[in-house]
Amino acid sequence: MLDRLVQAYTPLMFWTGLGILMVRFLPTTFPYWLGRGLYWVGVPIEIFALARQTTFDERAQLALTITIGSLLLGLGLGWLSLQIWQRIQPQVAPSAPALQGSLLLCSMLGNTGFVGLAIVPYFVSATDLSWAVIYSVTQNVFGTYGLGVLVASYYGRQGSGTNRWWLQLKDLCSVPSLWGFALGWLTRSIDFPESVESSLHASIWVVIPGAFILMGIRLSQIQGWQSLKLALLPAILKTIVMPTLLGVGITMMGLRGDPRLALVLMSGMPCAFAGLILAEEYHLNGNLVASSIIVSTALFLVMIPVWLYIY
Template sequence: MENLLYLFILLALGKISRRLSAFPENTPQILNLFVIYFSFPATVLLKTKNLNLGTDLAVLALTPWALMLMTVLGIRLIAWYRRWDRKTEGTVMLCTGLGNTSFLGFPAVAAFFGEDALSYAVIYDQLGTFLGLAIFGTLVVSVYGTSTRPSIKQIILNIIGFPPFLALTASLCLMKVTFPLPVIKLLEGVSATMIPLVMFSIGAQLRLRQPFSNVKPISLILFLKMMVFPLMVFFCLTMMKVHGPVLHISVFESAMPSMVMSGVLAQSGRLNAEVANAAIGYGLVLSFITLPFFDLLLKMFP
């Protein structure tokens, strides 16, 4: 797919930049700050302002939230058993709970299920993954981004002060306000910088050869996010007699690799960015195998 090739090119450019003296050592950190304070909030304002959900499509919105809850419970248990440090636990939780359901998910859905299925993917992404990024992502960074367990007050202050969350709050308050065309154009321009900057930053930080201590967390993220969770969604929804596009898109979107923004959050939140970036990079490669597999599976259940 063209979008997947685009992601790989941006990753490669980021990787190449590390060999060029023109790019300072802290280039990824600067790019991540721009994304957190400008690109991501602009995207939130654009995508969440005019949400509309019918009750018959509620399963699409609730599925990613159910997966986020399962992620918290499952990773907490695994981290306790493995005796992971807090930063690794938070990173695995972040990368397992959030999928690349828009930039990779939308073109993948269109390619495998046709353009008509995109409306279902938009519901899954906007009311599920995207809101989860602003709320679940902020909460994980607030809780695990410090060496000591933060107080409830600290968590609340971190969430309130997180730029994407402020943008989400503003967007919900301004739902009935029509933005002037120049404002929309400005937001679209700033929002368009998010994916290129994020992928370039990830490429600049990506290490294909990982320390042995990172292998298990990365493998767990890939296994849970791209195989276990979508299979669980498939069996649960099938037992609930859900079928057609709602079943297909819920399962297919849940099979997407880790969201690219999880790498930025891991970096800005002082988590294990090395693990996050590796999981994102390897996940994109594995999606060439896992997504066709789930497409074949779902075609057996019209």
């Protein structure tokens, strides 16, 4: 197990560390354009490639249902913790909606694409890896760029006086990753030239290092411990509470072996890097999202051996 942990941790630590070291030598606009490039090009291509490989047999439908349930569970846990937090600290700051939206995103969305699909293959057999792929695609389509966009758009527009339901719908319909999934799904029966297919698969391994580098850049910009303290709540919900509840639930459903391990690992992924992209796109609290990423990543690295031992 130690060898698999080292193999899984190495890419994450290397590329993230490289981003931390590179930040002082890069133009100040580099992280902005890298984030926009991932949002508009990199991630949609990754989802397009994954959608072309996805088949919805009976177990795929079960994985899809479990993933949607876990997203709603994360949103519910985040909302409940937010109510408790507001009672403990009743003074509402002017930026409270942005803070609230960021907390909900961090509690709900995990880094299933950049981290999950890079790490889970080390612990799950190739025949059962489809559970992780379906979880990742479903979270990106229904969660990150569906429910996540609605949450980010709603809370991001709270203080502007332009918060209308049709604006949330407009934001949702303009998400490039949804179009990437739709095109990938509709072209599954079309055979592309081998060079195109290989380029699509290779693009995934370009997007992942790019995301890790950007995460390292953003983590290096965190200032002060206060934001790290606030990040403990969504990080614990995302990496400990949610996979624990999901693991109990799917065990009671009779799911065992690598499928169960794949779903538990994916549900316990650290807070999504895409949450930082959404925070920047919709003017939420990016500092809380970045802090949640680093705290949840540390917790996730600790929890992997725990899930491997239990499941």
